[in-house]
Amino acid sequence: MAEHSFNTPLRDEDIVQLRAGDVVRLTGTIYTARDAAHKRLCDLLDKDEALPFDLKGSVIYYVGPSPAPPGRPIGSAGPTTSYRMDSYAPRLHALGCKASVGKGRRNDAVRQALKDHKAVYFGATGGAGALLSKCITSARVIAFEELGPEAVRELTVEDFPLLVINDCYGGELYVQSDRVAVGLE
Numbered sequence: 001m002a003e004h005s006f007n008t009p010l011r012d013e014d015i016v017q018l019r020a021g022d023v024v025r026l027t028g029t030i031y032t033a034r035d036a037a038h039k040r041l042c043d044l045l046d047k048d049e050a051l052p053f054d055l056k057g058s059v060i061y062y063v064g065p066s067p068a069p070p071g072r073p074i075g076s077a078g079p080t081t082s083y084r085m086d087s088y089a090p091r092l093h094a095l096g097c098k099a100s101v102g103k104g105r106r107n108d109a110v111r112q113a114l115k116d117h118k119a120v121y122f123g124a125t126g127g128a129g130a131l132l133s134k135c136i137t138s139a140r141v142i143a144f145e146e147l148g149p150e151a152v153r154e155l156t157v158e159d160f161p162l163l164v165i166n167d168c169y170g171g172e173l174y175v176q177s178d179r180v181a182v183g184l185e
Contacts, residue, residue: 005159009057010098012118018164020171024122026160030059030101032153034080037144038088041152045091052143052152055096061124062102064149065133074139074155078129079103082121086110093117105174106166114168122162123173135160 001021006014008028018024031053033041044051062082066075082102089100090113098119103126106114114120124132136155143152165173 008059009054010059011057012098015098015118015120015168018120018167019169020164020167020173022164022167024162024164026059026122026162027158028156030061030155030157030160031142032061032063032065032151032155033085034062034064034150035084035088036147036150037152038085038092040144040147042088042091045095053154055092058097059099059101059122060092060097061155062100063129065139065153066129066149068139072133074133074136074153076129077133077136077155079124079126079132082106089113093119101162105172111166111170111172114166115170118168120164120168121166123165124160124162132160 001023003023004017005025008026008030041051062080062085063077064080065077068074079102081104083104086107086109089110093113094117099122101122101124103123106121135157137158138156139153141151142154145151163173
């Protein structure tokens with residue numbers, strides 16, 4: 001397992017270096033969106049309307065952060081379960097999204113989209129939202145403010161710690177880690 005540091009937006013040449021199990025420290029701009037926001041993003045696409053951010057090279061973090069405490073840009077910002085975005089993710093990857101961040105397994109369609117479009121799925125540590133928020137240096141709502149915590153936010157992150165769960169080659173950490181743990185590899 002290798003360690004990498006990347007700046008956003010991500011490029012194909014970044015993605016092809018990654019393998020399931022690699023550690024990534026991400027710096028730059030990422031966007032938040034959960035299922036309600038994903039539906040709205042796809043509704044905008046259906047109407048040929050502009051999205052609130054450029055999908056090309058983007059990273060979408062599946063999070064509904066808590067309110068910011070005094071002196072901080074954001075509250076606790078831990079990942080949400082990713083499968084709720086599985087029906088939308090392949091379309092966003094086809095349009096240039098290079099990575100999503102969440103927790104839990106992805107379905108076959110998402111894993112295939114990662115291979116087809118040179119993208120990855122990162123895991124963030126569930127239950128560590130307060131710690132993860134310390135890597136977020138700014139946060140602002142850019143769309144769907146009425147969704148509250150589920151609004152689309154633009155986050156600036158610095159050395160945001162991630163783990164590659166699914167790579168663009170079909171590798172999956174959850175499957176590999178089980179095999180390694182029982183000595184099959």
